Amino acid sequence: MASRVGSPPALPAADHRGRAGEPSQGSPDRVGEGGLCPPEPERGRGWEPSQGSHHNRTEIRVGGLGGQGIILCGSIIGKAAAIYSGRHAALIQAFGPEARGSACSAQVIVADEAIGYPYVRRPDILVLLSQDAFVQFAPQLKPDGLVLYENELVQVEGKLPATARALGIPATRFAEELGRRLVLNIVMTGFFAGATNLLSIDAVEKAVVDSVPKGTESLNLKALMKGYQYGRDLVAAGAPTSADQPQAGR
Numbered sequence: 001m002a003s004r005v006g007s008p009p010a011l012p013a014a015d016h017r018g019r020a021g022e023p024s025q026g027s028p029d030r031v032g033e034g035g036l037c038p039p040e041p042e043r044g045r046g047w048e049p050s051q052g053s054h055h056n057r058t059e060i061r062v063g064g065l066g067g068q069g070i071i072l073c074g075s076i077i078g079k080a081a082a083i084y085s086g087r088h089a090a091l092i093q094a095f096g097p098e099a100r101g102s103a104c105s106a107q108v109i110v111a112d113e114a115i116g117y118p119y120v121r122r123p124d125i126l127v128l129l130s131q132d133a134f135v136q137f138a139p140q141l142k143p144d145g146l147v148l149y150e151n152e153l154v155q156v157e158g159k160l161p162a163t164a165r166a167l168g169i170p171a172t173r174f175a176e177e178l179g180r181r182l183v184l185n186i187v188m189t190g191f192f193a194g195a196t197n198l199l200s201i202d203a204v205e206k207a208v209v210d211s212v213p214k215g216t217e218s219l220n221l222k223a224l225m226k227g228y229q230y231g232r233d234l235v236a237a238g239a240p241t242s243a244d245q246p247q248a249g250r
Contacts, residue, residue, distance in 0.1 A: 056112035058198060061123040061140075063105040063133030064150075066095060069185030073127065074106025076189050076207045077199070081110040083210075084203035090118035103132060110198065127192055128154050129171075129184070135159065148195055148231075150188065167195055167234055174226050183223035186212075190224040194231025201228055 060077065064070045071093045082089035092107040107120040122142045128134050128149040138159040141147065149156060151168025160166060171187040186208065193204045205221060212220045 057115075058110045058125065059120040059123045060108040060110065060125045060127065061105060061120050061137055062108065062127040062129075063103075063137050064129030065132075066102050066104045068104070068129050069182070070104045070129065071106050072211060073185045073189050073192075074108045076186075076204065076211050077108050077110070077192065079207035079210060080193075080199045080203040084206045085199055087112060088115050090115045092118060092120075103130075103136075105133065105137075125192070125196060125198075127188055129188060131155060146196065148188070148192055150184070167191075167231070169227060169230050169234075171227060174230075175223060178219065178223055178226065180219060183220055186220045186223040187227035190227025190229075191231045192227075193224075194228040194233075195235055196231075197235075204228075 060074070062070050062074045062077075074091055074093065078089035078091045081087045088109075088111045090107075090109040094105050094107075095102065107118075109115055109118060109120065122140055122145075123137065124142055124145050126134075126137055126141055126145065126147045126149075128137065128147065130150075131154055134147075134149065134154050134156065138147065138156075141161060141164055143161045144163050145161070145165075147156065147160065147164060147166035149166060149168050150171045152170050152172055154168070156166050156168070169187070169191045171184050171191065172181060174187045175181050175184040189204065189208070193199060193201055205224060208220050208224050209217050
């Protein structure tokens with residue numbers, strides 16, 4: 001689904017909102033609704049686009065299993081860009097035949113200009129929460145792309161370009177420590193914000209508050225900041241690539 005652009009919507013993209021950190025059924029996706037947006041935040045140096053990519057267009061794919069909140073994670077990134085950062089965003093979502101446990105993915109594009117083609121062709125960034133998603137999407141990554149993965153659910157093994165970078169986080173364990181495993185996707189969203197610095201944390205916080213069920217904002221913001229700080233710390237410490245990084249829980 002494209003936002004802030006004139007292209008027609010792609011696949012049906014309802015914003016399924018429900019339990020904390022997970023989409024539920026019913027209300028329309030609001031990624032890219034009109035309205036005044038604050039000035040675009042300054043972007044830092046946590047991540048740079050792949051060689052040969054358009055620097056004003058970042059292609060992101062979020063992959064995992066149904067029930068992990070994959071679509072909500074992509075939706076929050078899109079909202080943070082289009083509604084709270086004054087940029088353009090597109091969101092396309094795909095589900096397997098079953099609601100839970102089957103393959104699920106979201107394609108997100110963030111750009112400084114109108115998005116004429118809303119599909120991800122070669123992702124700059126992968127956010128992965130299952131081994132199947134890694135196997136399927138890792139070969140598509142751009143040469144200098146970035147993989148962000150749940151390191152107790154995904155084992156990075158081959159399939160990545162030699163110049164790619166991969167950073168892992170024990171997001172499920174962090175979510176459980178916060179008292180609710182369902183906020184795994186919000187921890188990963190914070191990790192994305194911290195490791196890439198593509199969007200300001202203020203914009204992502206607002207998108208989270210706008211996306212989660214009423215009464216769960218505090219829990220979800222704690223999950224967001226847990227992932228964000230972990231990502232910032234990894235970047236500040238010059239974290240190793242996946243080949244050298246220990247796998248938590250393995």
